Amino acid sequence: MRLIQVLDAAGAARVGVIAADGDTVQLLDGWSHSYDLAVAAIAQGVTLDALAASAIGSQTLSYRDALAAQRVLAPLMHPDPAHCHVTGTGLTHLGSAAARDAMHKSLQQDAAAMTDSMRMFKMGVESGIPQDDRPGAQPEWFYKGDGGIVVAPGAPLPSPDFALDSGEEPELVGLYVIGADGTPHRLGFAIGNEFSDHITERQNYLYLAHSKLRYCSLGPELRTGELPADLRGTSRVRRGDAVVWERPFLTGEANMCHSLANLEYHHFKYAAHRRPGDVHLHYFGTATLSFTDGVSTVEGDRFEIDLPDLGAPLVNPIAIVDSGFALGGVRPL
Template sequence: MSIIFECEYQGRRYAGLGIPVPGEPHTLHRVADGRLAAALVAGGGPEALSAAVARGTETVEVTLGDPELRFLPPLLPTAPDSGLINGFMGTHRSKFDRAPEPDEEFTPPNYYIKGFGSWLRMPDEPLTTPADPVWLLEEPEVALVYVNDDRGVPHYAGYTFGNDLNDIGLHLKNPWAWTPYAKLCETSLTPWLFLGPPPRTATGRVVIERDGRPAWEGPFSCGTDSLFHRVEDMTGHLFSYPALRRPGLVNYLLLGADKATYHDGFRIEDGDRMVIDVTSHGVVLANPVQYGQAETARS
């Protein structure tokens, strides 16, 4: 399966093929903002993205760790309101007491909007939370990436992996009203865009580090085989809403997570480092937790 990524290097936008290997030079191809998204919506499906990267004839070689190299969320435009982070809740089979019937009528899962694409964070960047969260929960998830064309038709680009950090303690205090507040923690994504259908299975381990040492760890599994609903039913329903089909919008759609630290009674604290090792796909997403500062509007 092909993998692409975008980044900034020395103040210019580039793209690459595959995942860079630490210590080895990796070729970057110069691309203009929006060029890859345009190639996707022009036709050819996700694989058109690989060809668009390779057509960038101006190249440079870089090595991971170069201080001038900064990775970007997949296909994120520079325009501040052209990306949307959103997702589904309660999607995993483990949260139901039964299996779905083969011809069962689709009931949409709970849905939330988390923020603009510019709010996304990359690996190793801090994830800021409210100043006084009740009980934080990391959520390793598959994130689908869609780009709307000029007519507002969504085009599937591929998938990546994210951490939908949220305050489950606040959510559980009032699930019908306070969930939007609970979701107001920053979200991280890996920059690697896998150019294939949503994975049936993605597995790995979560490690929460405190003071440089593992304080909690456990396995996780996500992917379409873990879901109660079919992805095509969820996305078909979601994109029936015109607001999500705004031309040019890049949509980062989180598919939900299984049980994790909270369900084991572990509390994530300020300064902890969350490490999500997606072993099945050879990628790691690590971010420190940073409590925000409380502020109020000034008149």
């Protein structure tokens, strides 16, 4: 099922299902937010699909028009942004055939000559998939922020004035709600743009944490159920009417050195990540970036991430913003 959160003609938030024609949105009766729908499904012991299907009403709207008017919201939010955790894992994807060959050649070199990043990638290649019910290797993990950093499809991605780069990362995102007993429940998946500062990251790998503390986007749709193992999409950067960069990208377990179950285990094994009622939006990584091809983005550039198996593309422009803080901004009390 393809679920969205959308503002109706009166400006009220509604949960909707994308019909088979790809444009008709069937609004659900009685449900304003996918979070409430998920909490109810968990409590009733039914699937998200079943509860959504039982609530489909007679009201409809045009998906195309809603996207054009920027009335489509992120597909999952918590009513309190502080209870939404936005995180991710890196060095999880094998990349294209050419990149894969280069990686495998690098893995043949003496271990002492490897960078820490290459060692971690090697661990994933060798044991990123659980065997005999034992967890696989731990992935690289990072924190991006709480729900306040998530922008809606079509909305500008704010890049702080202190950033050295404003770069896209086309990714698969897992959407989760923690049940009352502490069990993580995966609602489904969405397209994500894990917006990052790659110049800061490249200065020193210990700056990874700084580079990830940025806004991000996901959606427009939440796809429920299992995913195809091989997912293929296109990532592009537009400047005005011109496409300044475009490349295909691969994701899904067939193109990853970690299984999704392994990445989920290493995130949710921490008790702090299993607090009842919390939302988790987890980015699973990528191997395709415009930055690696020497592209320097500028304000107004528009990112377009198209992954057809997950519905409509995710589109967001860049907006440079004042960080609102300066040296000496802390006041003694």
